[in-house]
Amino acid sequence: MINHGTAGKGGDTVAASVTELRLKFPGEGSFIFKDLSLSIQKGERVLLLGPSGCGKSTLLQILGGLIPHVIEVPLKADEIIVPASRGYVFQDPDTQFCMPYVDEELAFVLENRGIEREHMVRQMREVLDAVGLHPDELHVPVDSLSQGMKQRLALASVLLLEPEVIFLDEPSALLDPDGRKQMWEAVWHAAEGRTLVVVEHRLEEIADRMDRIILFSPDGSIIGDGSPEWIFRTFRRELAQYGIWYPGVWENFIRLMEIRQAEAENSASRSGLTPLLALKKYTGFRANRPVIYVEAAEVYPGDFIAVTGPNGAGKSSLLLSLMCLLRFSGQYVLCGEGIPETAGASRKRRKKVCPPSDRIGYVFQNPEFQFVAETVQEEIGFSLKNPGMTSLNQVDETSRRFIRSFHLEGLEQRHPYQLSMGQKRRLSIAAAVVCGQPILLLDEPTFGQDARNTFAILDYCLEMQAKGAAIVMVTHEEGIVRHAATRVWEVLDGVVNERPDAGLHEERRVGT
Amino acid sequence: MIELLTPSRATILQRANPAFKLVLFIVLFLVTVQTRSIDFAINQAAVYTLLLFILGGFPVRKTLLIVLPFMLLFISSSSTMILFGKGDTLWWQWGLVRITEESFYRGIHLGFRSIAFAAEGLLFVSTTPSVKLFYALMQSFRLAPRYAYSFMASIRLLPMVWEEFLIRRQALQVRGARIRGKGLKGLAEHIRMYAVPLLSQSIRRAHRVAVAMEAKQFEGQGGRERTYFYPSRICWIDGIVLMLLVLASFAAYAAALHFPWLGITDVRYHA
Amino acid sequence: MNHALTMEKRKGLRLSDLLVTILLSLVIGVVYHFWGSVYDLFKPLFFQADELVYGVWFLAPTLAMLLIRKPGVAILAEVAAAHVEIMFGSEWGIQLVLYSLVQGLAAELIFAVFRYRSFRMGTAAFAGAAAALGSLLVDVYYGYVTDYTLWMMLFKYALRIVSSAILAGYLAFALAKALEATGVTQLLRPVSKRDYEALDHD
Numbered sequence: 001m002i003n004h005g006t007a008g009k010g011g012d013t014v015a016a017s018v019t020e021l022r023l024k025f026p027g028e029g030s031f032i033f034k035d036l037s038l039s040i041q042k043g044e045r046v047l048l049l050g051p052s053g054c055g056k057s058t059l060l061q062i063l064g065g066l067i068p069h070v071i072e073v074p075l076k077a078d079e080i081i082v083p084a085s086r087g088y089v090f091q092d093p094d095t096q097f098c099m100p101y102v103d104e105e106l107a108f109v110l111e112n113r114g115i116e117r118e119h120m121v122r123q124m125r126e127v128l129d130a131v132g133l134h135p136d137e138l139h140v141p142v143d144s145l146s147q148g149m150k151q152r153l154a155l156a157s158v159l160l161l162e163p164e165v166i167f168l169d170e171p172s173a174l175l176d177p178d179g180r181k182q183m184w185e186a187v188w189h190a191a192e193g194r195t196l197v198v199v200e201h202r203l204e205e206i207a208d209r210m211d212r213i214i215l216f217s218p219d220g221s222i223i224g225d226g227s228p229e230w231i232f233r234t235f236r237r238e239l240a241q242y243g244i245w246y247p248g249v250w251e252n253f254i255r256l257m258e259i260r261q262a263e264a265e266n267s268a269s270r271s272g273l274t275p276l277l278a279l280k281k282y283t284g285f286r287a288n289r290p291v292i293y294v295e296a297a298e299v300y301p302g303d304f305i306a307v308t309g310p311n312g313a314g315k316s317s318l319l320l321s322l323m324c325l326l327r328f329s330g331q332y333v334l335c336g337e338g339i340p341e342t343a344g345a346s347r348k349r350r351k352k353v354c355p356p357s358d359r360i361g362y363v364f365q366n367p368e369f370q371f372v373a374e375t376v377q378e379e380i381g382f383s384l385k386n387p388g389m390t391s392l393n394q395v396d397e398t399s400r401r402f403i404r405s406f407h408l409e410g411l412e413q414r415h416p417y418q419l420s421m422g423q424k425r426r427l428s429i430a431a432a433v434v435c436g437q438p439i440l441l442l443d444e445p446t447f448g449q450d451a452r453n454t455f456a457i458l459d460y461c462l463e464m465q466a467k468g469a470a471i472v473m474v475t476h477e478e479g480i481v482r483h484a485a486t487r488v489w490e491v492l493d494g495v496v497n498e499r500p501d502a503g504l505h506e507e508r509r510v511g512t
Numbered sequence: 513m514i515e516l517l518t519p520s521r522a523t524i525l526q527r528a529n530p531a532f533k534l535v536l537f538i539v540l541f542l543v544t545v546q547t548r549s550i551d552f553a554i555n556q557a558a559v560y561t562l563l564l565f566i567l568g569g570f571p572v573r574k575t576l577l578i579v580l581p582f583m584l585l586f587i588s589s590s591s592t593m594i595l596f597g598k599g600d601t602l603w604w605q606w607g608l609v610r611i612t613e614e615s616f617y618r619g620i621h622l623g624f625r626s627i628a629f630a631a632e633g634l635l636f637v638s639t640t641p642s643v644k645l646f647y648a649l650m651q652s653f654r655l656a657p658r659y660a661y662s663f664m665a666s667i668r669l670l671p672m673v674w675e676e677f678l679i680r681r682q683a684l685q686v687r688g689a690r691i692r693g694k695g696l697k698g699l700a701e702h703i704r705m706y707a708v709p710l711l712s713q714s715i716r717r718a719h720r721v722a723v724a725m726e727a728k729q730f731e732g733q734g735g736r737e738r739t740y741f742y743p744s745r746i747c748w749i750d751g752i753v754l755m756l757l758v759l760a761s762f763a764a765y766a767a768a769l770h771f772p773w774l775g776i777t778d779v780r781y782h783a
Numbered sequence: 784m785n786h787a788l789t790m791e792k793r794k795g796l797r798l799s800d801l802l803v804t805i806l807l808s809l810v811i812g813v814v815y816h817f818w819g820s821v822y823d824l825f826k827p828l829f830f831q832a833d834e835l836v837y838g839v840w841f842l843a844p845t846l847a848m849l850l851i852r853k854p855g856v857a858i859l860a861e862v863a864a865a866h867v868e869i870m871f872g873s874e875w876g877i878q879l880v881l882y883s884l885v886q887g888l889a890a891e892l893i894f895a896v897f898r899y900r901s902f903r904m905g906t907a908a909f910a911g912a913a914a915a916l917g918s919l920l921v922d923v924y925y926g927y928v929t930d931y932t933l934w935m936m937l938f939k940y941a942l943r944i945v946s947s948a949i950l951a952g953y954l955a956f957a958l959a960k961a962l963e964a965t966g967v968t969q970l971l972r973p974v975s976k977r978d979y980e981a982l983d984h985d
Contacts, residue, residue: 026969026978034985070726070799074978088727094672095720098665100643107741108661112729114737142668154724161729325682355686362686369676369709370683374964383687417712417965431687541877545925578872584823585874592831593927596935610932618927625925626874633869633876642870662801663863670809670867700954704961711807711958712967715850718806719970722799730798781930 015042015165015195016063016083023058023075032058033220039081042164045196045209049231050216051242052450053420056199057169063197064088064167083165083195087158091170091448093150102128102145102153103138109160127156131186146311148179152186165195172202173448176311176476180205201450202245207232218242243452250479253455257483260462274336275300276438276470277322282330284314284321285343291317291326294496297489301438301468304461306481308474309491315474316365318489318496319441322472323355323362335359335438357383361437365444367428368417376419377403377412379431398434406430406460422453429460433469440464442473446480458484519569525639526569528753529746531652534645536757537636543761544628548778550617553624555764560631563760568638578634585630586623594619598781618779642667644742651744658731665721673714680709796853803971804847808860811843812867819873834942838950841914844890845907845951849959851971854891854899857910861887882921889917890951902959908952915940915947 017039023032032055040046040063048056061067065082068075090096099105106124115123124138131152145153151171158166168187172180184205187196200206213231215224215238224235232239232246239246275298284292292314299305307315321328327350329343334356342350355362364370373379381399403409406426411419416427425445433440440461446454458480461471472489475481481488488499519526525533540560547553561582565575597619599612643664650660689705796804818839825833847860865883873879893910894901919940922928928936962968 022982024978024981026972026974064727066723066727070723072974074974074982076979076982088724090720090724090727092720095669095717096724098661098668098721098725100664100668104643104741108725108730109728111739111741112731114739117739117741117743120741143671157728320682323682323686325685355688357686357688364679364683364686366679368713369679370687371709372684372687372689372705374961382689415964415966417967537877545878581874588823588826589926592935592939593931596932597927598930598932608934615930618930622926629876629878630874631876633874633878634872636877637869637872642866658798658801662798662805663866665802666806666809666863667870669806670813673806673810674813700957703954704958707958708961708965710810712962712965714806714810715803715962715967715970718802719799722797722802725802726798780927 013041014039014081015044016040016197017079017081018059018062019078019080021059021062021075021077021080023055023062023073026074031220033075036220036222038214038222040165040195040197042195043193045191045211046198047206047210047213047228048197048199048216049201049213049239049242049244051218051244051452052201052422054216054218054242055220056216060167060169060197060199064165083163085161085163086165086167087161087163088167089151089154089158089169089171091173093147093154093174096150096154097142100141100143101138102135102140102142105142105153106138106157106160109157113161123160127159128153130159130190131156132182132189146179148175148182151175151179151183155183155186155190159190163194165197166191168196168198168200170200172200172205177478184209201243204245204247207247215239240451243450243454245451249451250483253458253479254483260466273300275333276335278331278333280331282321282332283328283343284317285327285329286317290494292321292491292494292496294318294330297496297498299439299470299472301470302465302486303470303472304465304484304486305470305472305489306475306485306487307472307489307491307496308476308481313491314494314496315491316443317494318491319362319443319472319474322441323360324353325355357437358435359437359439361429361432361435361440363429363432363440363442363445365447367424370428370431371416374415375413376408376416376427379416379427380434383431383434402430402434407456421449422456425449425453425457426460429457433464438468439470439472442471444474444476446475446477454480519638520571520574521569523567523569523639524749524752524756525567525635527749528639529652529744529750530640530644530648531744532746532750533636533640533753534648536754537632540632540757540761541629544625544632547625547628548621548780549768550621550624550774550776550779551768551772552765553621553628554773555768556761557624557627557631559760559764560628560635563756564631564635564638567756568635570638579631582627582630585626589626590619590623592619593622614779614781617774617776618781621776621779647740647742648744651740651742657738661725661730662722665725666718669714669717669721672717673710676710676713677706680706796851796855796859800851800853800856800971801859804851804856804859805863807847807850808843808863809867811846811860812864813871814842815840815864816868816871816873831939831942834939835946836950837918837943838911838915838947838952839954840918841886841890841911841947841951842955844887844914845910845955846958848890848894848910849902849907849955850962850968852899852902854895857891857894858884858887861890861914878921878925882918885921886914886917889913889920904953904956907956908948911947911949911951911955912944914951915944918943 019037021033021036025032048059050056058067061071062080063082064086067073097105099108103124107120110120110123121138128135133149133152133156142150142153172183175183188209198206207228210228212226213228214222215231215235217223224231240252277299279294279297282294283290307318309315317326320326324339324342327343329341332339340349340353342353371379373382377399380402381395384395384398403412408423408427411423416424419427429445445457461473462484465471490497490499544556547556561579564579565572568575570578594611594616595609597615599614601613602610603613603616604611646660646663649655650657684705822833822836825836843860843864844857848857861883862880865879869876869879890910890913893906893913897906
């Protein structure tokens with residue numbers, strides 16, 4: 001018989017399980033799961049691991065009782081056991097709350113459970129304590145919290161459900177390193193005595209805390225099920241292939257970089273070149289308030305600059321103002337041409353300064369927001385067609401070349417929104433650099449991406465760098481800062497400073 | 513954007529029970545709708561605008577700014593009727609335009625009534641945050657929690673859409689996206705450029721929030737009695753608000769009776 | 784033997800349908816709010832030219848219905864959109880609730896007549912026009928529009944109906960199609976029997 005919502009029936013030790021599960025998304029050719037069986041014991045801490053798109057999040061939603069009760073997906077199974085009490089933390093910190101204030105959000109859960117008003121505040125304080133949030137006052141706006149704190153708030157509201165089993169769906173994927181660390185600490189504290197089922201592709205923080213890892217192959221079947229040590233020993237190659245952030249994931253990349261570096265040293269030294277971009281006493285403004293300041297900085301061909309710093313320090317503002325999307329004052333020389341200040345300038349003069357898209361390629365954080373066309377091919381060709389640049393033949397020819405080199409073959413007629421995460425990201429970069437701009441600005445392009453996508457993005461950047469382009473990339477990824485970047489700009493409280501000792505190729509640092 | 517209408521000082525209206533206040537304002541609204549007397553309409557417009565200054569909670573200058581469009585409102589809601597309304601006592605005719613005494617007064621009446629509506633509406637909106645309103649509707653008027661919470665959750669998501677609109681604008685500048693095609697096609701293209709990313713992201717977000725809410729046992733189990741975090745009370749403040757508003761509209765009515773401006777009690781056309 | 788696990792069929796709208804409808808409509812409500820200025824721009828063109836752009840105010844019910852395709856969506860959408868306008872301090876105030884209810888209901892009726900099975904451009908255009916007629920109804924109630932000279936009334940509302948059929952019909956349909964192409968509407972569509980049957984084949 002089918003039975004769901006009844007943990008305990010399949011033996012007292014099973015927390016959640018599926019038997020002979022079949023699932024296929026409407027309109028898709030292949031099965032996500034075909035006759036999959038899996039069971040999770042009470043008290044276990046289980047990690048579901050696998051490449052993007054292998055269905056591990058879907059499986060988590062089935063075990064957690066969301067599919068098919070809340071989200072309808074066609075599936076069949078002999079038996080599905082869902083824990084009677086369960087809680088769920090999702091990936092996106094911005095879409096887990098329905099109320100504007102912390103206390104109201106927590107109250108939402110308590111109201112759902114029919115808890116008396118008198119007990120509410122005490123329970124709220126307890127769970128906030130448990131996740132390491134200690135607001136002085138409960139009535140604070142949710143949006144005043146950092147992304148990491150929001151995730152811990154989501155965990156706190158889950159604790160109010162008093163769940164036997166906690167399901168975590170990549171809860172730290174969209175957090176910066178600090179937020180990630182705090183989130184997992186809160187999880188370990190909260191999970192005491194509970195069953196934990198996790199989907200996550202970053203393993204640094206969690207690998208040694210897990211009892212069991214279940215490794216899925218791209219076709220949704222289980223290829224490994226055992227202790228973390230055993231999985232890491234046995235499936236090293238698969239982990240790399242599947243884009244999982246396992247400990248030691250950077251080793252290959254570092255080796256590659258060393259080879260590249262050796263080659264680079266053979267080629268002519270770059271010092272003595274003129275800078276592509278030079279700033280002096282440069283201030284960017286948002287709504288007439290200065291938000292970013294650069295005393296002096298130059299960007300040379302072949303630079304790979306990582307822009308780091310805490311959230312809200314002004315990293316994105318820096319890129320936006322370089323793109324002339326924010327007003328600025330001070331000296332800004334781009335490819336030998338001075339760009340007139342826009343701060344304090346008259347409306348008429350400001351209008352003349354438009355984004356220098358012909359010299360700077362810009363990649364936004366969310367690829368979808370920069371897509372303008374309805375097919376992949378048009379998307380790439382779009383920028384080429386703009387200022388009467390080339391003939392139609394050449395447009396086609398160039399688009400095809402970029403489609404090939406960014407591995408988007410066969411997807412030419414696909415709608416950009418219908419691509420996978422990694423493909424979207426690749427397309428957004430391809431469309432941004434198709435005009436052969438010498439400077440590329442990227443706003444956290446590897447954010448929330450798996451290791452494979454991250455290395456693919458880095459490869460493109462390094463390739464362009466090798467051809468003499470300059471890369472400026474905002475990133476939280478320590479690995480990029482340490483292994484890929486040649487220079488590091490640190491942004492603190494709206495001021496940009498070059499980190500003196502950074503980068504692989506110190507000898508190549510030029511300028512100030 | 514939404515902050516624009518957040519009052520800067522606390523007034524008694526903000527502390528009233530939102531559900532009770534809503535009933536009061538619906539009554540006021542109905543009174544205004546049923547008003548046929550031109551004097552009463554003028555007085556209501558004046559009284560409620562005055563209340564907006566006193567109880568709206570904005571600084572006087574901001575209130576002035578809010579009230580300024582009332583002029584435009586007056587013109588746009590009265591002009592058609594003045595110029596083209598039915599009437600027998602002809603004052604002036606030019607081509608199709610035909611101003612009669614009846615149409616003129618009817619138009620003026622419409623204009624003032626619109627101002628009264630506007631002032632009532634603003635008075636309510638500026639003193640009642642949406643979340644409190646829906647919460648109260650759920651609690652006091654048995655609005656299904658699904659609806660109330662859907663509204664509250666969506667209102668929380670709205671500012672994110674606005675931020676994304678700004679990002680999209682920048683992205684289109686960077687991509688050099690100019691609108692091709694003219695007229696309706698061009699307009700449709702322009703709208704598509706903005707609508708597709710913003711609406712598709714909104715659909716996904718709303719869907720995810722709904723899933724997260726149901727994962728928190730929202731209407732999950734059924735049968736359990738829902739409790740409420742905010743108590744719903746009627747207290748002396750509501751009494752004062754009630755008296756204030758009744759007094760205001762009664763004063764407007766009494767003044768219209770005893771000190772009429774024009775003395776027209778029914779502006780409708782009677783053949 | 785495998786068993787299909789279908790969702791218990793709940794009546795009416797699911798929570799996600801509600802949230803999607805309302806959020807979409809709130810976004811459109813922001814457009815409604817700013818549309819006031821466009822409307823004012825059209826005024827000086829020729830008399831009643833503003834009616835030519837009136838149709839945008841009926842966009843929410845048709846667009847939401849074309850996307851979500853369930854009973855009740857049109858009314859809910861128009862009320863939600865009106866709520867934003869009121870929230871932003873529209874000078875039309877509380878009367879917008881009344882307008883939106885009637886307009887949404889009118890659009891809803893058209894889709895209901897087609898038994899919620901037709902979501903073509905023509906249906907949307909009818910629904911837009913119906914919403915315009917709905918607004919006429921409210922105007923009659925307290926704008927005394929029947930006291931206009933007859934030709935004026937016909938002219939004004941004919942313009943409005945045409946505008947609504949185009950803007951709330953054609954435009955909504957085009958937008959729905961563009962959104963359909965992104966694949967995001969998959970989230971909103973119920974699973975068909977065929978999808979379940981597909982599970983039995985290898």
